[in-house]
Every structure is written in structure tokens, then in C-alpha cells.
Amino acid sequence: MNEFYQKDIISIKDFNKEKLEKIFTSTDKIIQLNSTDRREICKGKTLGYLFYEPSTRTRLSFESAMASIGGNSLGISDISSSSTQKGESLADTIRIMSIYSDALVLRHPLDGSSRFASEISEKPLVNAGSGTEEHPTQAIQDLFTIKKEKKKIDGLKIGIIGDLKYGRTVYSLLYGLGNYDVDVRLISPESLRIRSDSTYEIKKRLDFTESPHIEDHIDELDVLYVTRIQKERFPDEEEYLKVKGSYVVGLDLLNQMKDDSIILHPLPRIDEITADVDKTKNAKYFEQAEYGKYTRAALLGLILNKNGF
């Protein structure tokens, strides 16, 4: 029996290197299969999704992943139009959705929501983003992308730039990277540094440096992971305008990078990466989105098939 069968995917912290590599191997298999064979993997199975925060991108990634392996999806993408509006508890909503589907996907603003929901659900539950730190399938997608594009993860110099305070993506990625021997440089304006209450946990797994200046690191990086800086995060607009320019990745910055470095972004992007970077061989954020579909397909295939696929 494969170890993911009927298991919940709650936190990236639950994944060690071996587990991650197992998913990567299965993802490679998904990529290699022809579409007919691929559709046998979860033929006729149903994925139920519950989005308490809007995230069209993540929902469609799961839905297309499920379609690619022969399954279908149903659920609530906009919780405001649902029974929860009538005051139904999360527990009841989870119970009912687990009746309607073979596996659940949950997006929820609160920390711990997925853990709680998984204890209620009769079906395996996948966390599609919860609270301040957890977005395990995004982290898996990011790690797979690095592995695929750089042929390894160990030994890499990885810069993560932008808003490191808000945005669960960065935290999940850091916990995931904790399984590898990597040199991480966190680059952000002072006010958007990684939260101090998470630093201790991350430090246990990973060495990292912090700096506001990308120039200090740019020529050394193998991977540059870019995140959005949102204007509304800044106490005043003046401070925003002051830092904004320093965190836009354009051709000028790319030219200072190693020839075989790669640029990633969880998307959606606003203007953190200029459009002229898109066509360079270093830009891998659209490949990253595509790998997200495959990693999710692999994960769902493992969860829903006793002997894997």
C-alpha cells in the first residue's frame, strides 16, 4: 500500500525528503503517461472543494489536475453564496462535502482549520492554503519546479524576495526547503521581513540570511523566488513608493544573475517581474504553474489509489 493512500495533506512540515521525493517520482510518471492512461488514475472519482477565501488560480489548478486523471470536481468556490451564510458551522459543511466526494480540498483563512477539518472529514483532505503559514501543495509545486529545472535542490543558493511577512507561500516553501541543504537569502524591505514568531521554527530547519538589498546576492543565486509586494501592506504610501522600485525584477537585474539561474513566482504577478523577462530562458514561473497541475494530479492519484499508480 502506498503511504499517501487515504491520508490528509495538512502541513508541509509533515513531509520529509523521502516523502517529497516519492511525490516527485509520481509527478514524473504523470508527465510521462499519455492522456488516456492518465485518465485511468482517478476515473470517475470526485473531488470536493471548499474555498473560504477566493483563489481561482488554486481551485482551477486542482480542478484541471483532477480532470487530467479522469476525475471530476464540485464544490463551493465562493462561500458567500452557500449554506454557511445561513450560519452553518465549518464542521457540518465539511461533513456534508465529504459525503459528496472522494477527497476534499479546503482553503480557509484560519490557522489550524485544515487540521480541524481533517479530523471531521470521512474522506482525505488536502489543505489548499490556510492561515498564515500553510500552503503545502504550493510548496511541493515550488520544490518540484526547482528540482526539475535545476536537476537538484541540495547545494543551491536560493533568494526569496518581496513581501516575506504576509503570504503563506513563503513560509511553506521555507519549511519545505528545510529538508534540503540549501543556502537561503531572504530579501525584503524592513517592514516586510519574515515574522519573528516564525523565525525560531524556520531556523531549526534551515540557515538563512536577511537583507534589504538584492544587489548583495544577485550574482550568486541559482534560484530567485519573487513574491508580490502589495501596496496596502505599507503603513503609508510614501514608504511603499520608496521601496517599490528596488523589488522589481527586470532585465537589468537578470543580467547580473548567473546564466543558468531561474526565476520563480507563485503568481498572480502584478509588476514585480517585468514582461520582458518572460521570454528569457531564466523565467520559469509559467513552467512552475504547469508543474503545479502535475504535482496536484500526482498527489490526488496517490491519495485515492491504494497501490499508487
Place this chain on the structure above:
Amino acid sequence: MNEFYQKDIISIKDFNKEKLEKIFTSTDKIIQLNSTDRREICKGKTLGYLFYEPSTRTRLSFESAMASIGGNSLGISDISSSSTQKGESLADTIRIMSIYSDALVLRHPLDGSSRFASEISEKPLVNAGSGTEEHPTQAIQDLFTIKKEKKKIDGLKIGIIGDLKYGRTVYSLLYGLGNYDVDVRLISPESLRIRSDSTYEIKKRLDFTESPHIEDHIDELDVLYVTRIQKERFPDEEEYLKVKGSYVVGLDLLNQMKDDSIILHPLPRIDEITADVDKTKNAKYFEQAEYGKYTRAALLGLILNKNGF
């Protein structure tokens, strides 16, 4: 040819005992089939839904039922974003949806809407709730649950508690129960008693007593069917607060019930049943939700297959 083939499901009043039993038998068959065989029943068929009132619960029940028998669903769950916004008539919307699908599901606030729509539609139409009294598939689900959990319907003492004035579920259940030899106790605050204009119709089919006090009946009941009491139904909040407590089903009340009694609820629930009841063997409302999926699958399977399944 099976008698439901290409037939509309408009009103629970159109169902006699024999018809109900036919659906129950087919539902049992659905439950017993393995998922591969089940998906042959409506393979490649399309269910079109039109919800003029939001009801995520009912829509997902139909959608998951259709998926389980191999079909797919499409339609409008939120009529406000549709062509009807441009002033299109119900008749035209029904005509078009019947072109896009093999069977239709309609939810509409007006009495008679489903009858009207079924005369327009070229495809069989299933009423998913209309007007003040009709919710035939909910009634079938409720009756099947009682039958399944109590092994019979005839001879049972059934209490229905809560808001009996608003909410079509109770009316459809009473009309459905009219086919059986049951002893019904209606329990509600004075202001939420069953509507007097329906009493005559129901009396023709069924004997029932009315009382504001659950204590008068609690130790005799085989089935307690709980419904939501909505604050906004009360003329003033004081009256609401006065009655509210008396209609919450908790362990204290459950302890006064017969050991093998069951508690049902059409869901969503707010606080009419306390969470500690959920784990008791008497709580059957989540089973009821699951049976809803199977009864709808059976119904759709009968409607769309000439010789049944």
C-alpha cells in the same frame, strides 16, 4: 418500460406508496452497486440546473448524485449573473436549458413554478424546491432514511419540531408520510404552527396532533425530525428568545427518548441540535444527507433509462 422514464418530478403528492417503494428499491440497488457499474447508469448524460433561490446544499447533492452515476452537470447556481438579469422569462430560460441537458433541476421561490416549467421543457424536470410546500426529492430522501434506519415507516410515531410554518420541507414530508400509517406529532411555538390553509389538505391524508411542548411526546417518539427556527421569523426578538431554548435538542432531551429512536434534520443546522448529539447512535442526519445523494441518483437513473437500471 419503467414508469419514471422521461417523467417530471413535480410534487410529492404525485407519489403513492408503490411509487415510493419503487424508488427505495432502486436506491438500495444504487447503494449496492460498485462505483464502476454505478457510473454506467447515466454515462455521458447531462443534468442542467437552474437555481432561482440559492441552495448550495441541494445543488451539490444533485451534482454529486449525477457524478456518481456517470453523468455531468451544468447550469446556473446564481441566477443573478444570468440572462434573466436581462429580463428573460422563465419559459425561455427553461427552453434553452432543456436544449443543453438531458434532464432539468429547478429551484424557484414560486408555487407552481415547476409545474409550469415542466410543461415548457422538452426534457424531464425535477423540482428541487418550489414555493411554500414542495420539495419532493427532500421528502423522498427523508422517507428513505426513516425506512432504512427504522426498517419500516408504518406504525411509527414521528415528531416534527421547530418552525413548521415556513420551510417547504415539512409540508412535503407530511404529504409523503400521508402514504403510510403513522402517528405524527407537530411541535412548535404557537406562532410557527403549520399554516391553516394547508391543514385541510394534510388532514385528508394524515392524522396529526399539535402541541408547543416537546415534553408531552418525547418519550414516545420513534423519529424526531428537527427543523431550524430562524430568528427573523419572529415579530420581536423577545418572543424568539422566549421559545428558542425549548426547541434545542440536546443530550438531556435525547436521554428522555426511546433507545432506538432516531433524530433527523434536513440541514443546514444552526444550533437546533447540540454538537454532542452528533456522536450518539440516534443522530442520523448525516446519514440522511448521504441517502439524499443515493435517492437522487436513483431517481435520475430511473428518469433517464427506459428500462431502469
Place this chain on the structure above:
Amino acid sequence: MNEFYQKDIISIKDFNKEKLEKIFTSTDKIIQLNSTDRREICKGKTLGYLFYEPSTRTRLSFESAMASIGGNSLGISDISSSSTQKGESLADTIRIMSIYSDALVLRHPLDGSSRFASEISEKPLVNAGSGTEEHPTQAIQDLFTIKKEKKKIDGLKIGIIGDLKYGRTVYSLLYGLGNYDVDVRLISPESLRIRSDSTYEIKKRLDFTESPHIEDHIDELDVLYVTRIQKERFPDEEEYLKVKGSYVVGLDLLNQMKDDSIILHPLPRIDEITADVDKTKNAKYFEQAEYGKYTRAALLGLILNKNGF
């Protein structure tokens, strides 16, 4: 290889008579196939839709077409709940959706949006309405309906009545009719005449007359194509009320028409055609809606199968 394989459908101007006839032939084949064979055409393929303007009708037509040929659909029907709300560019949204699907359907308010998007998309893109003039699949549906119901297009006298200024449907139909030898009469109030900046382009392909009076043409027409007149298009309500009555097609008007004339409408209809016309043998607008499903199925089948079907 069939000429539509992996091709974009951007503008009806790209279609000559031969191409149109090829689609008509394939549509006839779709109609003749039994549903099991039909579902083999795009078995397991995924259609991604992006609607930047609400159009439930068009979306469901594509979705039911895709379901009928064995495929599934996913996407964003209400762009306001999507990542574009976070400021994502159309280009990025298109790129991502093209990762999630085998073909794309785009509805967008701006002229040129589909052409732009098709250059970005890695998958074939079908324009489901853009800007002021383009709605190619509606035009194909309209032309197929005329051909099917009148057995020919060449030689027909075709009246188009209503709001000819706004509404891209009329423009696409006129460009499509430019491939045939037809006599076109445009009938509208002065303020809703066809836009003068389009007249030159249309004149190059087609002869037409313009008139505010349907009475001048009614007894000669083979086809009467009716469109909505929207109150909000008029500078003042008085003018609207003045013209409104003259553009309602009822039995009185139908009685002046040739016995074998047909009445079309892109739907939704408000009150431009009275309900008593629906039952006449001349009313073909619901057939037109059904043909829309088949023409879209044929088009998608051609785009997604190298050797056609």
C-alpha cells in the same frame, strides 16, 4: 490533417464559404452521430473558459457542446472573483488558463482582445464575443440555422431588425453573410442604425439597404433576424417609447410574411417577439439555440482532432 486543427477562431472575417461549409458538414455529422460515438470526439479533453463579460447563455452553449463530445469544462464565468481582481494582466491569465486546458474560450469587452490572447495562448483559442463586432461562433450558428431551415443561403432575402448599432451579433452575421449572394435589409430606428465606421467594410462584402420601416420589406423576406432593443440605448425614454412598438414581431406582422419565412433571434429575448409567435412553424429561434450547441461541438471537435472526426 483538417485545416482547423489547433487553429484559433478569432474573427468571422477569417471564414470563407468553403470553410463555413466544412463546419456545416461537420455539424451535420455531429447531429447524426449517436451520443456514444459523439462522446468519443473529445473524450477527456478540457475546455477552459474566461468570461470578462457575463454571458451565461454562451458559456452554457460551449459547456454543453463540450460535454456532448465527451469533454469537460472549467474556468471563470465571473471574472470579478478571480485573480484579475488582484491586478493580473489578461496575458498572464490567458497563459495560465492555457496550461489548464486543451482549448480556450474567451469573452472580452475589448476589440482585438481575442487576437491578442491567441498570440499568447499555447492552446487554440475561440472568441466567444469580443468588442463591438466579433462573435464568430454566433455567426456560424446563425448561418447554419439559415442553411438548415431554408436549405440554402444564396438567393435569400434577409431582414435584420432592431438595435443594429450596439450588439456585436449583427456585425458578425453581416460579415458572415458576405460570403453568400444575399439581399439584406437592415431595419432600425434612425438612432440605432448600423455604425457608419463599419459600413464601408460591410459594403465591400455585401449589398444592403437601410430603412426604419419593416412594412417596406416584410412581405418579401425569407428570413427575419430580430434583435433586442434596449431601453438604455436611447437618449431619452420618450424616443424609446415612440419606436418600441414598431419593432415588436407579433402574429400580425408574421401574417404579412411569406408562408415559408423563418424568424430568428440570438436570444435572450425580452419582448421583441411575442410569445404567440413561438408556436408557429416560422419561429426557429429555439432551433437556432440548439444548432448553436452542435456548431460549437463541431468546431471544437475539428480544432482538437488532427484528422477531424
